[in-house]
Amino acid sequence: MKNFTLLTFLLFSISNFAQIKGTVSDENGNPLSFVSVFEENTYNSTTSNEQGKYQLNVKEIGKNKIIFQFLGYKAQKLTIQNTSSASYTLDVKLQEENVTLNEVIINPKNNPANDIIKSTIANKKENAKKIQRYTADFYSKGLFKIKDLPKKIMGIKVDIGEEMASNLDSTGTGVLYLSETISKITFEKPNNLKENIIASKISGNNKGFSYNTASLSTYDFYNNTLKFGVNMISPIADNAFNYYKYKLEGTFFDENNKEINKIKVIPKRDKEPVFEGYIYIIDDSFAIYAIDLDIKGYRIKNEVTQIMNLKQSFSYNSKNKLWAKNAQSLSFTAGAFGVVFTGKFNYVYTNYEFPESFEKKTFTNEIVSFEANANKKDNSYWNTIRPIPLTIEESTDYIKKDSLQTIRTSRKYTDSIDAKNNKFTISDILLGHQYKNTFEKYSFTYNGLFDLSALSFNTVQGFNIGTGFLYKKWNEEKGKETTISTAINYGFSDERLRMTGEFKHTFNHQNYATLNVTGGTKVKQFNSNEPISSFINSVSSLFFKDNYMKVYNLEFAQIAYYQNIANGITLNGKIAYEQRSPLFNSTDYSFFNKGDLYSSNNPFSPNDFENTPFEKHHLIKTNLSTRINFGNKYISRPDGKYNIRNEKYPTIYLGYEKGLAASNKKYEFDHINVAVRYDLGLANKGLLGINIKAGTFFNAENIAFMDYKHFNGNQTHISQASRYLNVFNLLPYYSNSTNDSYFEVHMEHNDNGYIMNKIPLLNKLKSTLNIGFHSLGIPNRKPYSEFTVGLDNLGFGKFRMLRVDYVHSYQNGIEQNGVVFGLKFLNILE
Numbered sequence: 001m002k003n004f005t006l007l008t009f010l011l012f013s014i015s016n017f018a019q020i021k022g023t024v025s026d027e028n029g030n031p032l033s034f035v036s037v038f039e040e041n042t043y044n045s046t047t048s049n050e051q052g053k054y055q056l057n058v059k060e061i062g063k064n065k066i067i068f069q070f071l072g073y074k075a076q077k078l079t080i081q082n083t084s085s086a087s088y089t090l091d092v093k094l095q096e097e098n099v100t101l102n103e104v105i106i107n108p109k110n111n112p113a114n115d116i117i118k119s120t121i122a123n124k125k126e127n128a129k130k131i132q133r134y135t136a137d138f139y140s141k142g143l144f145k146i147k148d149l150p151k152k153i154m155g156i157k158v159d160i161g162e163e164m165a166s167n168l169d170s171t172g173t174g175v176l177y178l179s180e181t182i183s184k185i186t187f188e189k190p191n192n193l194k195e196n197i198i199a200s201k202i203s204g205n206n207k208g209f210s211y212n213t214a215s216l217s218t219y220d221f222y223n224n225t226l227k228f229g230v231n232m233i234s235p236i237a238d239n240a241f242n243y244y245k246y247k248l249e250g251t252f253f254d255e256n257n258k259e260i261n262k263i264k265v266i267p268k269r270d271k272e273p274v275f276e277g278y279i280y281i282i283d284d285s286f287a288i289y290a291i292d293l294d295i296k297g298y299r300i301k302n303e304v305t306q307i308m309n310l311k312q313s314f315s316y317n318s319k320n321k322l323w324a325k326n327a328q329s330l331s332f333t334a335g336a337f338g339v340v341f342t343g344k345f346n347y348v349y350t351n352y353e354f355p356e357s358f359e360k361k362t363f364t365n366e367i368v369s370f371e372a373n374a375n376k377k378d379n380s381y382w383n384t385i386r387p388i389p390l391t392i393e394e395s396t397d398y399i400k401k402d403s404l405q406t407i408r409t410s411r412k413y414t415d416s417i418d419a420k421n422n423k424f425t426i427s428d429i430l431l432g433h434q435y436k437n438t439f440e441k442y443s444f445t446y447n448g449l450f451d452l453s454a455l456s457f458n459t460v461q462g463f464n465i466g467t468g469f470l471y472k473k474w475n476e477e478k479g480k481e482t483t484i485s486t487a488i489n490y491g492f493s494d495e496r497l498r499m500t501g502e503f504k505h506t507f508n509h510q511n512y513a514t515l516n517v518t519g520g521t522k523v524k525q526f527n528s529n530e531p532i533s534s535f536i537n538s539v540s541s542l543f544f545k546d547n548y549m550k551v552y553n554l555e556f557a558q559i560a561y562y563q564n565i566a567n568g569i570t571l572n573g574k575i576a577y578e579q580r581s582p583l584f585n586s587t588d589y590s591f592f593n594k595g596d597l598y599s600s601n602n603p604f605s606p607n608d609f610e611n612t613p614f615e616k617h618h619l620i621k622t623n624l625s626t627r628i629n630f631g632n633k634y635i636s637r638p639d640g641k642y643n644i645r646n647e648k649y650p651t652i653y654l655g656y657e658k659g660l661a662a663s664n665k666k667y668e669f670d671h672i673n674v675a676v677r678y679d680l681g682l683a684n685k686g687l688l689g690i691n692i693k694a695g696t697f698f699n700a701e702n703i704a705f706m707d708y709k710h711f712n713g714n715q716t717h718i719s720q721a722s723r724y725l726n727v728f729n730l731l732p733y734y735s736n737s738t739n740d741s742y743f744e745v746h747m748e749h750n751d752n753g754y755i756m757n758k759i760p761l762l763n764k765l766k767s768t769l770n771i772g773f774h775s776l777g778i779p780n781r782k783p784y785s786e787f788t789v790g791l792d793n794l795g796f797g798k799f800r801m802l803r804v805d806y807v808h809s810y811q812n813g814i815e816q817n818g819v820v821f822g823l824k825f826l827n828i829l830e
Helices: 002-015 111-131 379-387 391-407 411-421 532-546
Strands: 016-025 036-039 043-049 052-058 065-069 075-082 087-089 092-094 132-145 176-190 192-202 227-228 232-233 246-251 259-267 274-282 287-295 303-319 320-338 339-353 366-370 433-437 442-448 457-460 460-475 480-491 497-508 514-525 551-566 569-581 617-629 635-639 640-644 653-661 669-681 687-698 742-750 770-775 785-795 799-811 814-821
Touching: 016 065, 036 052, 036 303, 036 320, 043 320, 043 339, 065 303, 075 092, 111 259, 111 274, 111 320, 176 391, 192 379, 391 411, 411 433, 411 785, 457 532, 480 514, 514 569, 770 799, 785 814
Parallel strands: 016 087, 016 092, 192 366, 366 635
Antiparallel strands: 016 052, 036 043, 036 065, 065 075, 132 176, 132 339, 176 192, 227 232, 246 259, 259 274, 274 287, 287 303, 303 320, 320 339, 433 442, 442 460, 457 460, 460 480, 480 497, 497 514, 514 551, 551 569, 569 617, 617 653, 635 640, 653 669, 669 687, 687 742, 742 770, 770 785, 785 799, 799 814
């Protein structure tokens, strides 16, 4: 009965809409896109599509005053007389606007644009306050396209899969993604948002739960900065004159006879996070009338993005005397290796209401929710409610992909594709093979004998190779996933085969409850954080004869469980049986420096090749940890819950670790620890990252060395991390390991170009300046401290994955200086 009542209400609501539609063009008949179309003195609006088509839903047709507003053209106001029809066609031709500039105001010493911008800045608080809270109906449409996809990139054939390839034409051009949403939003500045998605649609995906949300469209130029990866400076920010020059290109009058100033926004320095283009300011209130600004990729430290364009259109309601954003368009062009991507997001805001206040419980941590069956709305619903008509290309894409999906989800089709991809060849023995049953939703993967990611060298095993098997079963609707895997490793020098197995099951995508069972035998670093990667250790050993990686043999069986127990709080618990055995070097091989000797595998004594840092033993090890994010927001989707960390608050980690039931009582211990991580945004001045950690051991005087607290050092002068907030850049790996209390601090400020953009010549590097401080304190030893300064975002063209830092360290009167090279692309190789 409840569903019937809802359906009746929806049908009644739709039937009470009338529709005005047509085409907007210029005087020569060329279609005009992103024309703002709205009823006078209402917040009922839409925009035209790329073909100039528009459709405006109204309560009824009869003496409607419809306004057509488009930058560069004269606004038109047309009255529609009474008609009995529920649909009315109104085609409009707009004339170019005559932007005038009085000769008397052309004076370089007294730039009139500066006076207008100063007045806009002075009045922006008042103008922003008028629209600080509202409810509105919201529509979004997202479109991604690929253009001229090459057959090969750097000599390697491009394989995007049969399904993706079918979306492209013979030139490698086509639509990759098309999606729409209809929602109701409630908003209050600065960032309180509640969005209920009523309808959602994705081309070729019958689940249809789109990621287009209002939270991605809240670009407010009344704020000092706008987030585009980095904080972009608004042309009317309090400090805007430090970044921009302005030119008044002329004035014109809108349909309400209000004078509009067209002001060109010109960056003072090219490499800074600034916009360029035009801002339109209303002369009397100094409110924003429209925005048409470009964002260049290198200005937001995103070299793949060539350019973005942001347009905003505002409409006026004489009843409440408010200018409110009725439409927004964000388009972009990006690319690399000759591949060009384009995209466009259109947003329409209608039926605004501006309450004086909201009830206390209006806003919760849930910022986006979906109505039941939001993805089940049929074409008749969308054709009636959609404010921006589909283009021919978009309509064709929906028809084509929705039809293809019916075929592609059939068992006959998936079995045929699987049969083709599942064919086994002799080369698969070396390179690996995957068997997949798409319809039954399971797969089996063999990594191959020639798995480069498992090939490495260390002085204990010598050259060692690996392979593995993985079985995976999934249920996307219920959010369940099960994997059973094994990893096999063989060391040629110690002539030993080691194997581990893992069972992992995720119960759902709401609280992400996950059970993990692992066991087997493997070589493990004393520092479980693995501060030196297998790849870097291999290079360091084979080329420079430096074996920094110190390992032991671990035989273990472990059960772990993870779950989000409350909003922003996750709990992770595990219990393991571990048997630890010491290992010795078994090879002296290297490519170079053959006369040199490797250090021993004893972290305590690099020149001791006979004694071990611990005796063979076993114990049971338990660990309970939690992560707390205060003020955590989340998006509720039928296919999962997605947490969004509140950047105003730090993240806190609490942990308790205990060793018990050991073969020797001395190896038992208790260890508690806490960490606080926080990113402090400094507006356009960059980001300050802070990581503070502390802990202490109890009853741990003679515990095994692998149970000590180890600190992430670096002796290779190579780093793979994007940020250095958990590493000491010159600290020997095990020089300060402790079974007592400890306290460490990591701080790093990335200026995001704030300083570097202002330095001549150096600003051509398009880099960012990083200044860091790292300190470590343990009992009975003077603190270890590091100071770092370096440049990040270095590279060539679109590929900027390099970083260089100068490091100065100090402990016990010993000073060290060094350079650390950040090679972030190594993360891809591993």
